[in-house]
Amino acid sequence: MQNETSTRQRAAGYIALVLVTGLIALGWRFGVARDVVRANESPAAAASVIGEPAPVVAVDAAVPVLPVNVPVIVDAALSPDLVANTFVGRKPEHAFQIYRVERGDTPNGIADKFGIKATTLLGGNPLLSQESSLLQTGVDLVILPIDGVLHDVQPGDTLESISAQYSVPVETITGYGPNNLEFPYRLYPETQILIPGAVRDVFVWTPPSLESVRGRSTGSGVAPLIVGTGTFIYPVGSRNFTQYFWYGHPGIDIALAEGSTVVASDTGTVTFAGWNIYGYGNLIVINHGNGYETFYAHLNGINVVPGQIVYQGNAIGSTGNTGNSSGPHVHFEVRINGAQDDPCWYVGGC
Numbered sequence: 001m002q003n004e005t006s007t008r009q010r011a012a013g014y015i016a017l018v019l020v021t022g023l024i025a026l027g028w029r030f031g032v033a034r035d036v037v038r039a040n041e042s043p044a045a046a047a048s049v050i051g052e053p054a055p056v057v058a059v060d061a062a063v064p065v066l067p068v069n070v071p072v073i074v075d076a077a078l079s080p081d082l083v084a085n086t087f088v089g090r091k092p093e094h095a096f097q098i099y100r101v102e103r104g105d106t107p108n109g110i111a112d113k114f115g116i117k118a119t120t121l122l123g124g125n126p127l128l129s130q131e132s133s134l135l136q137t138g139v140d141l142v143i144l145p146i147d148g149v150l151h152d153v154q155p156g157d158t159l160e161s162i163s164a165q166y167s168v169p170v171e172t173i174t175g176y177g178p179n180n181l182e183f184p185y186r187l188y189p190e191t192q193i194l195i196p197g198a199v200r201d202v203f204v205w206t207p208p209s210l211e212s213v214r215g216r217s218t219g220s221g222v223a224p225l226i227v228g229t230g231t232f233i234y235p236v237g238s239r240n241f242t243q244y245f246w247y248g249h250p251g252i253d254i255a256l257a258e259g260s261t262v263v264a265s266d267t268g269t270v271t272f273a274g275w276n277i278y279g280y281g282n283l284i285v286i287n288h289g290n291g292y293e294t295f296y297a298h299l300n301g302i303n304v305v306p307g308q309i310v311y312q313g314n315a316i317g318s319t320g321n322t323g324n325s326s327g328p329h330v331h332f333e334v335r336i337n338g339a340q341d342d343p344c345w346y347v348g349g350c
């Protein structure tokens with residue numbers, strides 16, 4: 001009995017072994033055959049083969065069911081998967097023109113030469129918006145081939161974040177060839193991508209409101225509202241203009257000796273008189289009570305205080321070279337309802 005049982009068990013073991021070996025062999029051949037099919041068929045057809053459920057093979061319940069599509073080692077299996085983490089795309093390849101500023105050049109004039117907007121000069125040369133970096137003769141400017149902004153890629157930047165920052169659709173950014181952005185759109189810090197149609201933001205500082213300063217210098221009560229004449233005079237005697245109004249420079253610069261008298265361009269109430277941390281240096285702002293404000297920047301001396309009423313032509317301070325300034329001059333700005341406008345329109349003769 002014992003012999004018979006062990007012989008039967010051994011026989012059953014052999015049968016199981018043969019069955020398993022047979023199944024593995026079958027799987028091998030099936031796998032190889034499938035790879036041949038995959039190589040010869042279109043990608044779509046191959047995909048449908050891959051997605052096919054494993055065929056069910058009826059076997060004796062005593063034999064463990066082996067999946068027929070066990071991993072098969074073929075040449076293709078040695079190639080790493082193409083995943084986003086390992087994707088190495090091309091870096092941007094831009095071809096910019098360089099323009100050397102000549103005497104008498106203006107931002108609008110340079111932009112016209114190249115058929116781009118003046119804002120694009122700032123798009124390619126962010127430092128141009130700084131008061132100290134005047135458009136000086138001999139300075140080299142980057143001229144972008146199309147209107148837009150050259151964006152320095154920062155760690156953490158995504159196409160979506162850049163798209164939101166400039167309000168330009170992602171497809172517009174990826175669609176610009178020299179950006180070399182191909183799916184899955186890898187961005188490289190320390191490279192630059194061009195954002196077509198974008199305009200670089202310029203920070204605009206807002207002075208205190210008229211309401212916030214009225215009454216400050218009168219001790220008690222609110223000072224009477226003084227309304228300007230609506231006409232504007234030059235704040236200084238000089239007409240030596242060193243920079244005009246454009247998108248990257250919201251006022252006019254007039255050079256003259258340090259310590260020269262600065263007068264109120266029109267009647268109004270002083271809303272700011274002191275040091276300004278945003279590059280203006282010593283600054284006076286007059287609110288004219290009719291929507292207009294005038295700015296007098298880079299001063300040496302300040303003779304007025306916030307809340308004080310001044311009349312057109314009153315001396316309010318003296319010129320200097322404070323803040324972001326590369327020489328003694330007054331930066332004169334006119335704002336209408338908070339928007340910067342060209343002072344030349346108001347004082348005339350620029």
Ligand SMILES: [Zn+2]
Nearest residue numbers: 131252253331
């Ligand atoms: Zn200026």
